[in-house]
Amino acid sequence: MKAFVYEYGEWKLKDMPDPKPGPGEVVVALKTAGLNRRDLYIPARRGDDKEAVVIGSDGAGIVESAGEGVAGIKEGDEVIINPALRWYEQSAAPPEEFDILGMPDNGTMAEKIVISAEQIEPKPEHLSWEEAGVLALAAMTGYRALVTRGRLKAGETVFIPGAGSGVATYLIQFAKALGARVIVTSRSEEKRRLALKTGADRALETGEDWQAALSGETVDLVIDSVGEATFSRSFSVLKKGGRFVTFGATTDDRVDFDLRTFFYGQYDLLGSTMGSREELRDLLRLMKEKGIRPVIDSSFPLSRVEDAMTLLSDSTQFGKIAIRITGV
Incomplete structure (x- = not known):
């Protein structure tokens, strides 16, 4: 698969092995992803001496396969990625095991992602793929x-x-x-x-x-x-x-x-920072009830993520920047 990564001090589009689901995991074939400001900070936080990490926290796509023990999710389901890892119930602060997708875990700027089935939600029907792909982290x-x-x-x-x-x-x-x-x-x-x-x-x-x-x-x-x-x-x-x-x-x-x-x-x-799965589900209900849609400033193909990052770094955009990955 194609993936946009940070590796040994360089941004690059790289061919990487297709992921396989383990127990409790699913592979999602991503259609879109969303760029966030945290992606700009990865070089400073990761350093220049490490192997490739796929950046990106937001994404939307179609379930391609599911691992052992996954229930209620099937091949072909349209889903969004919840980037707030291992934070399920609303609480005063995130649990100790909380992290954000897209470093150290491989993120969404790729044709596919393998992720815990606990970290996906149904794609809102009233949203386009680009809108769904920029949704979760900022919302x-x-x-x-x-x-x-x-x-x-x-x-x-x-x-x-x-x-x-x-x-x-x-x-x-x-x-x-x-x-x-x-x-x-x-x-x-x-x-x-x-x-x-x-x-x-x-x-x-x-x-x-x-x-x-x-x-x-x-x-x-x-x-x-x-x-x-x-x-x-x-x-x-x-x-x-x-x-x-x-x-x-x-x-x-x-x-x-x-x-x-x-x-x-x-x-x-x-x-405040990010949010729990409970809060994500609450806001998805609000968006459906009120017809709320993400505001998208612009979109770029996966091959032009660096151009998108320059736009975000300049802070001239209004709203979200979408990354088109496959079939959009």
Whole structure:
């Protein structure tokens, strides 16, 4: 099979042996995969002295074969990959055995993947193959941050700095589906326009005075994945007693903020990452009920994953980047 790998310090498209299912495993012939920012970090995290690892956390395809002991799944089933490995029930934090698909395990940027049958879910019928292939990681991250950790309620207002990421596009749609008001920010006029089209109620320019712009608004919840560049500014627009959820740091991962203001304001500061299978199933039901579809910026064939990675690295995309593998 063809696979896109990182090997001995190089990205490459490589011929690799077709995988075989062991007990409790299935082989999925992948049609599409999704690129995520974590894929960009693999060289720094893996080093330059190791054999090939297939990158990619998201994917969708058709079950090709199943190993001994697999029940309820058959050849020909259309499925999506759940990249949150070994985290099945919603819990306060992931279990010790939790990991994310796509390093150290071989991931989804390949014509086939062998994976535990516990890590696949039926493909949503209302989604195309490209939409299904970019779904799980960003949607799970956004849903857990918004619903499980952020405890969003209908009628509340959520503030999301950085409107163009894949997670942000899910956050906007999930929040609106749950009856909330959504305010986003972006430097890009085009991203602000697209955020409003996706469902946001307001879209602020990153450089403007957020406190002045939001005079009269009550922000109940902030979901921030930017980090140092927006952290303190986001706190400045949050109501006293409000909730602040962070799940990423695309800028510096260290921040300074005023502890006295924080504890006098009675704020809740919450960390979040990925999500459990239970939360994935909950969000899939919400997407089906509300007709929510992933926002796709662009798609590339497997032979052009490096071009897709350049686009993601430049942060000019709005929504997800899909990788076409076979038959799409």
